[in-house]
Amino acid sequence: MALVGGLMFTNGVFAQEEKQFNFSVALNSDQFFGFYPTFQGSYGFSGKTRFTFYGIHWGGGTGAGWGNWTEFGVGANFQAAKGLSINPQIGFLGGNLLSSGTSGPAIFGDGIVPNLTVNLLKEKVEGQFYFGYYAPLRDEAxxxxxxxxxxxxxxxxxxxxxxxxxxxAHYEHLINSGGSNVETSTDVYQWLGPYVQFSKPTGGPFARFSFGTDLVEANDSFFKLTTGFSF
Structure with missing residues (x-):
């Protein structure tokens, strides 16, 4: 779900804050969601505040079976300190995963996802924290x-x-948090492992590969590949 280590893709998305308009596209793949293209953009209103928007084409992979699952959202990015930005956003979904557990029709308004991304980009250190909650907007079950x-x-x-x-290092956790007939939450996956990233020094293309173990019992390993371009 959003951004995966992606879209929200890499920490280079807001690397060039001095530009009024930024845009990134990425191609992502992992063994749970399959193949999913993403995009993310921003428009600066001041040196520390930017309007942001993003989209995830979940339907390119596993999401094709979830009513061509699609996510689009908007928000704002705030530069809290040099090299540190905070980006709250809210996304809306089309499909049928949340509204019916994939059993009903594909609809606009399948769900809503308030989310938060914190990006860290220093000369020698980079990092990202993402949190999103995917809730159904309609009950079509x-x-x-x-x-x-x-x-x-x-x-x-x-x-x-x-x-x-x-x-x-990369840590990622997906939890089935509930539903109209879901009594207890369950772990879908809990990934932990290293990553390597290659980027054009002057900005533009990048590639990241993450891999490691899945801490959920009966699961095995994980792998995630992202490549894209920042304009």
Whole structure:
């Protein structure tokens, strides 16, 4: 769900704060969501405040079976300190995962996702924290069916060996938080492992690969690949 280590993709998204308009696109793949393109943009109103927008084409992979699941949202980015930005956003979904557990029709208004991203980008350190709560907006579940809700968050922190290469650790957790017929929350996955990232030093293309173990019992490992371009 949003941003994966993605879209919210990499910490380079807001690296060039002096530009009035920024835009990034990324291609992401992992073994749970499958293949999902993302985009994220911002428009600066002042040196410390920016309007932001984003989208996730979940339907490119697993989300094709969730009513061509699609997410679009808007928000604002605030520069809290040099190299530290805070970006609250709210997203809206189309599909059927949340409103009927994939059993009902694909609809606009499948769910809503308030979310928060905190980006850290220093000369030698980079990091990102994301938290989003996916809640159904409508109940389209058939008899004996259920709506669904999810909590999704991740944290990564890395060392920038150079403007070209960085490496660090990634932790990500997805929880089935409830629904109209869901009595207890359950862990979907809990990923932990290293990442490596390669970026053009002057900005533009980047690639990140994350991999490691899944801490949820009966699960095995995880892998996530992201490549994209920041304009």
């Amino acid at each position: 058939p008899a004996n069916g259920t709506t669904l809700a999810y909590t999704h968050y991740w944290l990564n922190l890395g060392f920038r060996a150079s403007k070209f290469f960085s490496l660090g």
